[in-house]
Amino acid sequence: MARARTAFFGSGAFAVPVLDAVVAAPELALVAVVTAPARPAGRHGAPVTTPVADRAAALGVPVLCPGRLREPAFVEELAGLDLAVGVLADYGRLLPPAVLDLPPHGILNLHPSLLPRHRGAAPIPAAILAADRETGVSLFRMDPGMDTGPLVAAVRTPLGCDDDAPAVERHLAGVAADLLARSVGPYLRGVLLPRPQPAEGATVTRPLAREDGRLDPDRPAEELERRVRALRPWPGTFVETPLGRLAVLRAVTAPGAPGDVPGTIVADGDGIAVATGAGRLRLVEVLPAGGRAMDGPAYRRGRPAVVGARVR
Numbered sequence: 179m180a181r182a183r184t185a186f187f188g189s190g191a192f193a194v195p196v197l198d199a200v201v202a203a204p205e206l207a208l209v210a211v212v213t214a215p216a217r218p219a220g221r222h223g224a225p226v227t228t229p230v231a232d233r234a235a236a237l238g239v240p241v242l243c244p245g246r247l248r249e250p251a252f253v254e255e256l257a258g259l260d261l262a263v264g265v266l267a268d269y270g271r272l273l274p275p276a277v278l279d280l281p282p283h284g285i286l287n288l289h290p291s292l293l294p295r296h297r298g299a300a301p302i303p304a305a306i307l308a309a310d311r312e313t314g315v316s317l318f319r320m321d322p323g324m325d326t327g328p329l330v331a332a333v334r335t336p337l338g339c340d341d342d343a344p345a346v347e348r349h350l351a352g353v354a355a356d357l358l359a360r361s362v363g364p365y366l367r368g369v370l371l372p373r374p375q376p377a378e379g380a381t382v383t384r385p386l387a388r389e390d391g392r393l394d395p396d397r398p399a400e401e402l403e404r405r406v407r408a409l410r411p412w413p414g415t416f417v418e419t420p421l422g423r424l425a426v427l428r429a430v431t432a433p434g435a436p437g438d439v440p441g442t443i444v445a446d447g448d449g450i451a452v453a454t455g456a457g458r459l460r461l462v463e464v465l466p467a468g469g470r471a472m473d474g475p476a477y478r479r480g481r482p483a484v485v486g487a488r489v490r
Contacts, residue, residue: 179205179366179367181204181205181206181207182205182206182207182262182263182283182366183207183209183259183260183261183262183263184200184206184207184208184209184261184262184263184264184265185208185209185210185211185212185256185259185261185264185265185281186200186208186210186211186212186230186234186264186265186266186267187211187212187213187264187265187266187267187269187273187285188211188212188213188228188230188266188267188268188269189213189214189228189229189230189231189268189269189270190228190229190230190268190270191229191268191347191351192267192268192290192347192350192351192354193229193230193267193268193269193351194229194230194233194351195351195352195354195355196265196267196268196288196351196354196355196358197211197230197233197234197237197267198233198355199354199355199356199358199359200265200358201237201239202359203358203359203362203363204363205362205363205366206263206265206362208239209239209240209259209261210239210240210241210242210256210259211230211231211234211239211240211241211242212241212242212243212244212256212269213227213228213230213231213234213241213242213243213269214228214243214269214270214271215243215244215245216228216231216243230268231243242255242256247271247273247274247277248274248276253276253277253280256277256280257280261280261281262281262282262283262366263281263282263283263284263285263286263362263366264277264280264281264284264285264286265285265286265288265358265362266285266286266287266288266320267287267288267354270299272322272324273285273320274322275322278320278321278322283365283366284319284320285319285320286317286318286319286320286330286358286362286365287317287318287319287320287325287327288315288316288317288354288357288358289301289315289316289317289318289325290302290313290314290315290346290347290350290351290354291304291305291313291314291315291316292312292313292314292316292332292334293316293318293325293329293332293375294325294326294375294376294379294380294381295310295379295380295381296381296383297324297325297326297380297381297382297383298324298325298382298383298384299383299384299385299386300383300384300385300386301313301383302343302346302347302350302408303343303383303386303408303409304381304383304408305337305346306337306341306342306343306346306404306407306408307404307405307408309404310337311336311337312334312335312336312337313334313335313337313346313350314332314333314334314335314350314353315332315333315350315353315354315357316329316331316332317329317330317331317332317354317357317358317361318330318372318375319372324382326375327372327375328372328373328374328375329372329373329374329375330361330365330370330371330372331357331360331361331370332357333353333356333357335349335350335353340407341407342407342408342410343407343408343409343410343411344410344411386409386412386413387413388413389413390409390413391405391409391413391414391415391416392415392416392417392418393405393406393415393416393417393426393452393459393489395417395440395441395442395452395453395454395455395459395489395490396440396441396454396455397454397455398454398455398456398457399431399432399434399452399454399455399456399457399458399459400431400456400457402415402429402452402454402459403429403430403431403459406426406427406428406429410427414426414427417452417489417490418489418490419443419484419487419488419489420487420488421466421481421483421484421487422466422467422468423466423467424461424464424465424466424467424477424489425464425465425466425467426459426461426463426464427462427463427464427465427471428462428463429459429460429461429462430459430460430462431457431458431459431460432446432451432457432458432459432460433457433458434453434454434456434457434458435458438453438458439453440453440454440455441453441454441488441489441490442486442487442488442489443484443485443486443487443488443489444458444485444486445478445485446458446460446474447475448475448478449461449462449473449474449475449477449478450474450477450478450484450485451474452489460474461474461477462474464477466481
């Protein structure tokens with residue numbers, strides 16, 4: 179069988195190992211990489227390219243950075259590549275039907291969840307927030323919906339009670355690369371046939387916003403600790419104190435004590451904790467506004483008045 183002419187769609191770090199798997203697959207011939215345009219970042223607003231763009235440049239693969247995927251000029255350029263199949267991972271944008279319909283074998287998406295659970299933009303944080311015991315990667319053929327296309331293959335993996343979003347993403351990126359390498363050949367040969375996603379168990383996630391990182395002290399400490407792990411590094415988690423916003427970089431749960439009032443910062447050993455609706459959230463590492471990251475005891479030593487303060 180001739181190697182299938184392939185375009186890869188991806189932007190974030192999760193997609194980089196998948197791009198490498200596309201390059202290494204004997205069944206595929208990568209002819210282009212499609213990624214998000216460079217965006218201004220940092221104090222001076224210098225344009226920053228995506229991790230996928232950087233990797234593609236190192237590999238010497240042509241890179242396309244369309245502003246709008248529906249632009250006739252882009253669709254025409256893609257059509258001119260005579261694609262047999264597309265592969266997508268962590269691209270961050272929905273593909274229009276005009277693009278989905280170009281390759282005869284469609285476009286395969288590697289999504290870091292066990293579909294139909296956690297469709298959408300933030301599946302890894304959603305799995306941690308929900309205290310799921312397992313997660314995984316789903317390979318499916320895309321349709322115009324939000325991660326609703328028929329499943330080709332999936333891999334399950336345990337989700338540890340201490341795992342944070344960056345660690346899960348790194349692990350699942352490797353799982354996704356391996357899943358593609360094992361599945362794309364049988365899929366192209368018609369041995370591995372897509373099947374509809376189950377009708378039951380579907381959930382949808384949304385893009386995360388800064389306000390999602392606010393820690394509500396009326397909630398149980400276990401839930402807040404999961405939020406700290408799930409929203410690392412973006413949008414991060416925080417509480418508002420009379421001394422300013424305090425970013426919570428790492429935290430663990432601890433038993434409550436008689437007299438704890440939810441929403442109050444309390445002394446906890448030589449450090450500090452937030453009394454919550456159930457138990458305490460011990461602040462292991464924090465970042466005060468305009469300051470540097472430090473452990474809880476160091477923060478308390480520098481700002482002893484924080485004990486007894488109310489947070490919101």
